Amino acid sequence: MYISIRESRLVRSVPANVLALGAVSLVTDVSSEMITAVLPLYLVGTLGLSLLQFGVLDGLYFGVTALVRVAGGHAADRFRRRKLVAGLGYGLSAVCKLGLLATSSVPLLGAVIAADRTGKGLRTAPRDALITLSAPADRLGGAFGVHRAMDTVGAFLGPLAAFGVLSVTAGAYDAVFVVSFCVAVLGVLLLALYVRDRRGPVTAGVSLRAAVLRQAAFRRICLVAVTLGLVTVSDSFVYLLLQKRLALPPQLFPLLPLGTAGAYLLLAVPFGKLADRYGRAAVFTGGHVALLAAYLLLMGPGWLVPVLALHGVFYAATDGVLMALAGPLLPEGVRTSGLALLQTGQATARMLSSILFGALWTALEAGPGLAVMAAGLAVSIVVAWRGLRR
Secondary structure, three states, rough: OOOOOHHHHHHOOOOOHHHHHHHHHHHHHHHHHHHHHHHHHHHHHOOOOOHHHHHHHHHHHHHHHHHHHHHHHHHHHOOOOOOHHHHHHHHHHHHHHHHHHOOHHHHHHHHHHHOOOOHHHHHHHHHHHHHHOOOOOOHHHHHHHHHHHHHHHHHHHHHHHHHHHHHHHHOOOOHHHHHHHHHHHHHHHHHHHHOOOOOOOOOOOOOHHHHHHHHHHHHHHHHHHHHHHHHOOHHHHHHHHHHHHHHHOOOHHHHHHHHHHHHHHHHHHHHHHHHHHOOHHHHHHHHHHHHHHHHHHOOOOOHHHHHHHHHHHHHHHHHHHHHHHHHHOOOHHHHHHOOOOOOOHHHHHHHHHHHHHHHHHHHHHHHHHHHHHHHHOOOOHHHHHHHHHO
């Protein structure tokens, strides 16, 4: 894959700790995306869940993280053990890959997914806080871009690995779960061996509540993230919509995330640099415009490559950029807690969005349901831009 000389220099200028965290995320994403790539079809096609049941489980995938992000972030800040809290999260998610082998009932599946998302909720804010503490503030967009690009290499390889395992095992989902567990363990080992904690001095007299109350800009960012999250259709539903619209054979379903991951991988670093140079708010808002365009194509011709490419543009322009936008507004002593609070609001909104879209698909069919979400997204983009521009 071609990498420009300027992008190569950017990667070399990124602190080693950010690269180590990127390596951990790369390996972990191979594991998690193996599961994500097959789970929708496994639940709906093999276990026979209804779309509303799947919407509830998919919402749970986002929502459970909301219950633990702030608590995990607070613990990481209070005891200055960001690496330890992140490691607990990575380890818990690894164990849950084996839990999928042991059950096929909806309640138990919900419990396993809840535990897996608990692990993600524990690890995400400490990891992102470590990135903000490891790179200069004026280069955070580029640092997050490099990290997210490495993360997306894993997201690209995960579906390929799942497709390969299913091909050689004649469609054995259990084999996918076992391989995913082994890869996740490798990610935990990389974290333990190569990531350095950034403990820093104790920041006396600073609380999360006081920091947030003093930061109107941070509160505005949280409100914008929640508003947009409420009208963001989850990845799983996007891929199910494509599979239904294009009548793709089930064995090709795990390959759909590759289009998103490929665009994300190519654009994460350039968009991070653009955000540092021209404004993170503008790039973040533009990413949601790309998502709206993907929805409109899904309701229209349903072209496979443009939809997946726009989906990847959305993630490249929003995921790390949001953390780079919010992180410098928070004191170091409460940065993990503050980012966890932001991520909690976003995760809760996306949980409600998944349940809502599952209900809309059930009641109105896919097209009208997506039209409702697209209209809400269009209005939210205007509101978000007016808020962030201030």
